Amino acid sequence: MNLRSIYRLFLPYASAVSSIIVFSVLVSLINAATPFINRFMIDQGLLRGDLKAVLYSVLLLLFLRTGDNAIQYFQRKQEILVANSFGKDLKVKALRHGLKLNPQHWKDNGFFKTIGDVLYDIDILMSITGSNFLMLFLIICKAAGAAIGLFLLNWRLALLTLPLIAIKIAYNQWMRTRSEQLGKASMEANKNYNAWFSDLLSGTTDIKLWNLHGRKETEYGEHIDHLNETSKHMSLFSEKSSRILQTVEFSFLNLMYLPGAALIQDGTITFGGLMTFITFSSYLLVPVDAIMHLRVILEQIRPCTKDIQNFFALEEENFASSLLPNPEISKIEFKDVSVFLDHRSILQDLNFEIRRGEKVAIVGENGSGKTTLLNLLLGLCRATSGEILIDGIPIQEYNIEAYRKKISAVLQDVHLFGGSVRENILLDEEALFDPNRQPPFCTEAVNRLEKQFDTQVGSDGAKLSGGEKQKVALLRALNRRAEILILDEASANYDKESEEAFHLFIREHTDYGFYFIVTHRKEILAYADKVICLSHGKITQVRQNPK
Template identity: 45%
Template structure:
């Protein structure tokens, strides 16, 4: 994301910005007239002791001041509304993009880190959007108005003040380069902190069990110290920028007394003109200072713009536009392969699933079973080959509609910090037939709050088996055509396991696909697909109560 991208975001606020500019023209007019009123008050009122003229000038100055304050208040209100709206839209866009990017990015960096980094960068951008970015429109008109007034008062003094601008600009350029470098350090160290925090939060149980408290606390201290040191350098550089600029400005403004004295002696300037000029000279340098400060801040957030730009360049899922049909007859894997980080995870996978079949996918750990499911769910994309749904590549289907075909129980079950009802009915629809499955619902009905029981963070208030039962109810609630279960009973007790197997025998989904290490569930299946080192080593179909061929690894050998 570049500065031009920010400016493009502002296009939708053209009317509001035009209003700010129109009001700024009024402020500019007041700013141009005010020095002459002050000069007149001194020369014709105070020096001549003409009290009515002094009162007249004072009334005008107060009136102009009050009008300027009202205008600036209205401008600020418009500015805040625009700023808040830009902030909300940018954050909404970021969180939406973060939820849509391909799952491989999560595997590489972790979703918490990706989103945290993006929001860190957004906050850096908002630091100018909420304070100075829109102010620049007001300042430009103030500079013009005051500048015109001061040049009309005395062009020689005005030239002395104008000479400040290139001097401050050169200093600003020098310090801005250092600001960008330090800002990059701050960004990198915050990203390292987000990576560390995600790792520790996910591994908190291991931190406790392996006594890693002191080690992780030390790591945290080192990370925070690094961030604080870089932030300190950033703040001190900002202070140095302000101090150097203020010092140069003070030298020039103080020197104006000497120049003004010579002009008065030569009768080319009145005392009132000098006093008015000196009073308003700082009003000319202040907008210039803020303008250069904005340039400094823009340079400072350049690394954040680059980082946020990289975030928005992450490829999103989807691409297809076809709607799936009302019925699905077959799912086909044709020469499917997947390579991740230079390693072949799946190679030349070929098989067909037909409507009405119940299929088990078996194999040792790391053989590619869950990866195969992720490909079917379009969480990954094949490196080679293609997956077909009724002879159409699944990539051609609109991804949201395609995923509605599936009811899924994953290995890593996530429950939201909400009631059991809300965790089952993610679509907001009322409970249906799934609430009549005793082995899944008995433990819910046995609780005092029933379906309103809170699951806790990540389902922490439930046991592993209970979480799997909620996940099964959730999958059934969708009433999908394709039922995909990845190790759905790994935490079940024996009785629940038997009840599950009985339920699966009676299952009527168009397709049932189960990844499992448990042998007893195989009797409920119509066919088995065995994976070994990313390749299919056996596809065995059941004939009656017998398997047609025995070519499976030892844990699943049939007698």
């Protein structure tokens, strides 16, 4: 990533950047005039004892400095606004892309790690705004104004600063390579931490059951130590480099008193001119410092920018397609469908056809592939070979958002979002909720809660029992007017009375065109039109029940 590509990122904020440029020009004019006022104050005021000249000079300098500070304040305000908007827009874009990714990316790395890594990379990228990247133009203009004034004061002394500029450039070239190495080390440490933390979040129950608190505390401390160590190396390297350059600069500028004294003796420069030149000569080095510092930052963020680009290049699900499913789906087909995961066969050569109006029960031992079959239908995983056809068209060709609107599902692991029961039921914003139209065994369970449908469910439904969570999930599914209803062990946590009511619901409910029911309850099989038996990823039987 170079300066041009960085500036391209800020094109949406052109008006704010334009105001920064205008401010920069004004500051350059102020800084071009300042050295001459200082020379006048010393030569005509202090050395001659002219208090009036000193007073006028001080007032003029005060006016210019006040204007300079006011301009830089408003410029900094614009920079902060741009930085905040830039960070928000990029992070929202990253989250939007992450949520639309092919689910396989989540399975490989976990959603928290996938998103956590790119958000960390964006935070590093945003360091260019925190490091006054947008003020670079202002700094250069400010230095240019001062440089013009100094060259007019004495061009010979101005030329003597060129060796120092060359030294600083050479030193910064070396700093770039070391900064990139430190940036990579910091990035790897953060990615390792994100992977570990994602694993921790998914295993909190096992940590309690196996008394792993001490081990995880130790691991956490080790990760924090590693993060702190990489951060320390980067900070100390930057600090050491800065101190070395400041020492070189201080020594070099003070040595300029020697040729300055000679120039005073031959009348080429006045005492006030020399003092002013020494005072303002560091302005000649400001753009070099700014550009070199920015190049160091760019080297530190280079690995992050590559990762961000790779992240945004990851394949999304098909949200761009204009192909929509028919208002009423008539047929669902699995043709020679196989799924392999890490060279392991999960499903093999599935072939079956479901027509509108059929209720399908899917049975088999644990690990037989039942949930994977449903995930294929939901578009949450892809077949390694074969096709899943909806009205003769492969599901991957449909707009995935429109296709999923045709499906209501209660999955084996129910997730409830923080909020009320009602808010969890009304996830589909297009649907209105009428409790009187829903199964009584579900609504009665909710009505027994302290605040009924306004009851807060807690984190992931922690304030509800397993059966209550499943009933809320069923209400949520039934509230969407869809074509396909998928129930994956949807009654696993029901009591006997609720289970019997659920069986009656399966028998009598006909609002959907297709029903897919994964179950271990043999009683439900009698209410299915078709029973698909799975064993070790293969269909062993497709049984048609009489109507």
